[in-house]
Amino acid sequence: MSDPAPFIRIEGVSKRFGHFEAVRDVNLTIGKGEIFALLGGSGCGKTTLLRMLAGFETPTSGRIYIDGQDMADTAPWDRPVHMMFQSYAIFPHMSVEKNIAYGLKHEKLTAAQRAARVGEMLALVQLTPFAKRKPHQISGGQRQRVALARALARQPKVLLLDEPLAALDKKLREHTQFELMSIQQRTGVTFVVVTHDQEEAMTLADRIAVMDKGEVKQVGPANEIYEYPNSRFVAGFIGAISTYPGRVIRLTGDIAEIDIPAMEGTFAARSLPGLTEGQQVTVALRPEKIAISKTCPDAVNVVEGQVKDLAYFGKDSLYRVTLPGGELISVHAVNARRASESGRPADWDDRVWLSFEPASAIILTD
Amino acid sequence: MTRRPVFLITVMCFGFAFFYIPILSMIVYSFNESRLATVWGGFSTKWYVSLFSNRQVGAALWLSLKIALVSASIATILGAMAGITLARFRKFRGRTLFSGMVTAPLIMPEVITGISLLIFFTLLANWIGWPGQRGFTTITLAHITFSMVFVTTVVHSRMTQMDRSIEEAAMDLGSRPWQVLRDVTLPVISPALLSGWLLAFTISLDDVVISSFVTGPGATTLPLLIWSKVKLGVTPDINALATLIVALVGICVILAGWLMSRAERRRLAEQRLAYRTNG
Amino acid sequence: MKALASWFHRRGWRELIIGIPYLWLTLFFLIPFLIVVAMSVATRTPTAPPFGYGGENPILNFEGYGRLFTETLYIRAFVTSLMNAAIATLFCLALGYPMALGLTRVSKSWRNILLMLVILPFWTSFLLRVYAWMGLMGRNSWFNSMLTDAWNFVVPQAYTLNSIPMMNTNFAVILVMVYTYLPFMILPLYANLERLDPVLDEAAMDLGSRPFQVFRDVTLPQSIPGIIAGGMLVFIPAAGELVIPSLVGNPSSPMIGRIISDEFAQVRDWPMASTVAVALLILMVGPTMLYARYQQKAESAGAEDKP
Incomplete structure (x- = not known):
């Protein structure tokens, strides 16, 4: 995946608060019109990075360029960047309309132009009937749309969204996700989203940067990060995964044979460049990439186990299977057929065989 | 972008x-040798000596403390x-009048409170012979x-902030309302009672206007x-008295602040310990 | 005895808790207050106590209220009181607002110390705080000499002074009022400002506002309840002030508090003293209602915005 034409360039940016290094040597480029997500747990530095883009924090070292301009000496109020705050930060003493119009005060517009822009924004977020309401008279979802309209009214080059969906309930969240994407497409503004929720990042963003302890661990499109994680942290952070230590026995072509003590056997996995025989590695398996059956299947990688626990969700089931070495593995199975009376292909304490493709096994070297 | 708010x-x-x-000026001049309270005439502690030998001051202080103690406790x-x-x-007959009566004295000019009580006491003495002497x-x-x-005001605001579910829990566990009040509510609001008492004590100790009307x-x-x-x-011995009062109050406040911050630190430490040991 | 106990357990405890303070306030607050109101329409007599109703005089005598509007003494007293109180309130606001705002901007440990320093003078004697300024403003004090020197340095020869006449002026009254009432302004304002969400400031900056514009558009409008609450907390007691004007004020232009006290003690005109008192109270009704309305708002500022 090649990066799109850089619009935001973050070069070697670090931020220290006293002895605490919140952001450490981050290098990123974000393309024009892209939805870019900064994903990580709390305290990973994603919010600090966002605040540096907005201008509320100054980098301790490194530079930030937006549309080719160095932002070092640009105050927050002069940046072509607007933010949708996590708490929405709606001015409680102004009506919906006044909130949206607030940023336009600083632009040379006639009253008519301003009213037109506000009307346009109200229509964009479908709040026209609520224009005169005060913030405490509208719902949480509506407030969020006010925050969005207010930030977009000044036609920023970049819109920063801090945990845009965190405060919404589950149903509204899905709806809003698609609405945000459609608004982004219509306006063409570059979105930078900060989130701790991997699903949110994966559905919203074109590309994701996974952050941990102030560092960017991996950058790429959602599928790349999910299917080809480059570290145990990224593999574990995005989606569910089971990991086992192993050792490379033999390399043949693009297949690596790996001895996995937890599975008491040798298994084939797609090799990585730079892998050497005898190297200690970690093998990671996603639950949905493992097949489960009560008879021994004809496959390259097969391991026998016993069902310890299972959760039945109707359309699918999650199994926890004890491996020969005593460790547990998670297996996700779609209940495609009415396999047995209980509706499950296997039951508690059943002996089962697990199998997976060599291409599905992820080798991690860190 | 945090800049120092220079103006502020x-x-x-x-x-x-x-x-x-x-x-500070008052404190410095309390050590002034000169009788002219505003002109510096060298260092001296003689005004403190004259203050301590002044019987009147002692008697007045004792009276003030007695009044403050009794009135703060009953208040x-x-x-x-x-x-x-x-x-x-929430509901009882005359609640509106009641809430009016507890707010009005807060903002009533002291002169008016003073003269209304003086007239009241004078008329009462005329009608029923009590109070005989003010x-x-x-x-x-x-x-x-x-x-x-x-x-x-202090108690009310503390009680509105208080978590009502602990009172409900006590009721749920079989306490009658007045037992809830005695066993749960009063212990919880006891810090408010203490600060209310201190407030009443200092208000009484500080009062001039109302006392000047109702005294005899x-x-x-x-x-x-x-x-x-x-x-x-301006007289120098009042400077000395003021210095002593400021010193006393200062010591009390610093002591109280120190005790409070120590208690707070200990509470935090215990909390941290509790979290650690419980997982 | 048993009946008493069962009454206590059923509803007696509740009736006692309501009843005792109710009775107390009725006896020592409401009745004295009503007596003053009644006294204001009585007629002054040379008897003891010096008032009466009826007889050769009208039963209800409103003459006193008429005098309020005709005699210069009262008109001047009211004007002086309200002016001094209003000017003191404005100065308290001008000094107190930046201080309260500054308190919200310093680090937490500093904030506690500084708040303590604001409250500390409260705990020392009010009278002594007034007295402290008497020492500073007096003719020969270092403070007065310093100001006099500065004055003489600036003005032409013809205007030089031996000392600046500060004591016994309205200026002195206002200065000392500002000094003693400033904490009443700072504390409610601080409570108000401290509750404002700093994210709103960032949002305004993000939308293109410079710091001053942020203050004007976001901070100031949200602190109006605090300004009003603090302002009334200064204005109301300042208007009825007795101690400060009697110690540092101009004796030839007394304030209302002084008039009430003099009418009562010196002139022994109880009805007129009561009339002036009632008039003062009526004037304070407006500010009091303003205060009551905004005090709640100031303490819960921004709360309505939180989900």
């Missing part, structure tokens, strides 16, 4: 200088009752009345004594 800091420096320069009991009433008893009793009654409403011959509280002396102009 400048005003704050000016403001705190404004607060404390007069007090705390009455104020707590009124605070509980406002916070917990003094300790009348001052104490007046102080209770206008300091209890401060206690009420021979009952001179410390503020009334200072008032009568200060009316005549």
